Amino acid sequence: MATRMTVTRFAPSPTGRLHVGNIRTALHNWMYAKGNGGRFLLRIDDTDAERSEEHFVDAIRADLAWLGMEPDGEVRQSARFALYESRFAALVAAGRIYPAYETAQELDLKRKVLLGRGLPPVYDRAALRLSEAERAALEAQGIRPHWRFKLDHDAPIRWDDAVRGPQSFDPATMSDPVIRRADGSWLYMLPSAIDDIDMGVTQVVRGEDHVSNTALQLQMFDAMGATPPGFAHAALLTGAEGKLSKRLGSLGVDHFREVGLEAQSVRALLARIGTSDPVEPVADMAPLIATFDFARFGRAPARFDEAELAQLNARIVHQLPFEAVADRLPAGMGAAEWDAVRPNLSTVGEAADWWGVIEGPVDAEIAGEDRAYLAEAAAAAAAIDWTGDPWHALTDRLKGTSGRKGKALFLPLRLALTGRAHGPDMGQLLPLIGQARAVARLGAAAG
Numbered sequence: 001m002a003t004r005m006t007v008t009r010f011a012p013s014p015t016g017r018l019h020v021g022n023i024r025t026a027l028h029n030w031m032y033a034k035g036n037g038g039r040f041l042l043r044i045d046d047t048d049a050e051r052s053e054e055h056f057v058d059a060i061r062a063d064l065a066w067l068g069m070e071p072d073g074e075v076r077q078s079a080r081f082a083l084y085e086s087r088f089a090a091l092v093a094a095g096r097i098y099p100a101y102e103t104a105q106e107l108d109l110k111r112k113v114l115l116g117r118g119l120p121p122v123y124d125r126a127a128l129r130l131s132e133a134e135r136a137a138l139e140a141q142g143i144r145p146h147w148r149f150k151l152d153h154d155a156p157i158r159w160d161d162a163v164r165g166p167q168s169f170d171p172a173t174m175s176d177p178v179i180r181r182a183d184g185s186w187l188y189m190l191p192s193a194i195d196d197i198d199m200g201v202t203q204v205v206r207g208e209d210h211v212s213n214t215a216l217q218l219q220m221f222d223a224m225g226a227t228p229p230g231f232a233h234a235a236l237l238t239g240a241e242g243k244l245s246k247r248l249g250s251l252g253v254d255h256f257r258e259v260g261l262e263a264q265s266v267r268a269l270l271a272r273i274g275t276s277d278p279v280e281p282v283a284d285m286a287p288l289i290a291t292f293d294f295a296r297f298g299r300a301p302a303r304f305d306e307a308e309l310a311q312l313n314a315r316i317v318h319q320l321p322f323e324a325v326a327d328r329l330p331a332g333m334g335a336a337e338w339d340a341v342r343p344n345l346s347t348v349g350e351a352a353d354w355w356g357v358i359e360g361p362v363d364a365e366i367a368g369e370d371r372a373y374l375a376e377a378a379a380a381a382a383a384i385d386w387t388g389d390p391w392h393a394l395t396d397r398l399k400g401t402s403g404r405k406g407k408a409l410f411l412p413l414r415l416a417l418t419g420r421a422h423g424p425d426m427g428q429l430l431p432l433i434g435q436a437r438a439v440a441r442l443g444a445a446a447g
């Protein structure tokens, strides 16, 4: 039997920027598609003309590009109304969609009455019991209906969720979902199912806030005669403190870029949190894609911790080869300089600081008692052979002449040469500073 090519889709509504929660959903879809030799599609859910904004569509594309998750295709719901219309007409003709005329206030009252009696607030299908004449009378008053999808109550709705395992819903406990408003506009539910069929989506990957929607949409797939895709509902994301935090809703690509993070760090963290696999500083997605498996996802919320992301970023930066960062380094900075400073970086951007240290000028605060020692060091730096390992040549010589050792030997040199008490290995840094600048800096520090 020929197996269908894997197709996933990421379906954001362009009503805001992507935040870390939906970036994670996009990543899951992207990884699953890549891991199965499939296609990752972007679907812009813009049926809500009022809330959708074009600049958010552009931002979503740009964010995915920065994240290195460019889609293999894109569709927009706003360009597909004709398709929705024809599927809608067929479902109305088949009796699976029906008009309802209650106002929001009436529905609210019905809900309150049921809740007051301790009953679940399920829609009572009063609209289905209207006679032809009653409907005509309502329409004659200018009341236009909204539309509900009629659930089949005969059997439980079941599916085997790739993350959550076997799921079962009793449709009799669910209201027939409103799928279209009185003004003709679409709610999310039916267009999404139509598109998933039409786009050949084989695996729907989304957050667990959609689990009950899936129960409803499974009946829609069935009503349209389609084989439903597989479903994977990942547990939601929480902040480091374990709560749903407001901050998560505003953390997105802009912020990651601003603080100088690598897209790979964001991917490496989001690929693993909420799974039984550890977060690892992998500089390349291949091993993460190879081990990606919904069966390894936990049911507990995944914790997103910015501090963990920053640490992971540093560990990934420490592995990046010069070629991967060359276009983001200051002009003139080469592979030797990158290799020397890389272990000290939290972000690639910080390389510019060390380039400044190498190039100078540096400003060092030197204690009075170290000045004579540094004058001695300046003379030694002028005298030693710089072709091999000048740092060892310099410190070996000074050990003998000054009688200093340990911190007293090294720290004043580091301060005078770099203006800082900490930093990259001096053995690597000193040749890059070079003899002329080193002699001058030591001399200046000697006062």
Ligand code: GLU
Residues within 6 Å of the ligand: 010, 011, 012, 013, 045, 188, 192, 205, 206, 210
């Ligand atoms: N636009 C919907 C959302 O952002 C898509 C949900 C889905 O993946 O089906 O929640």
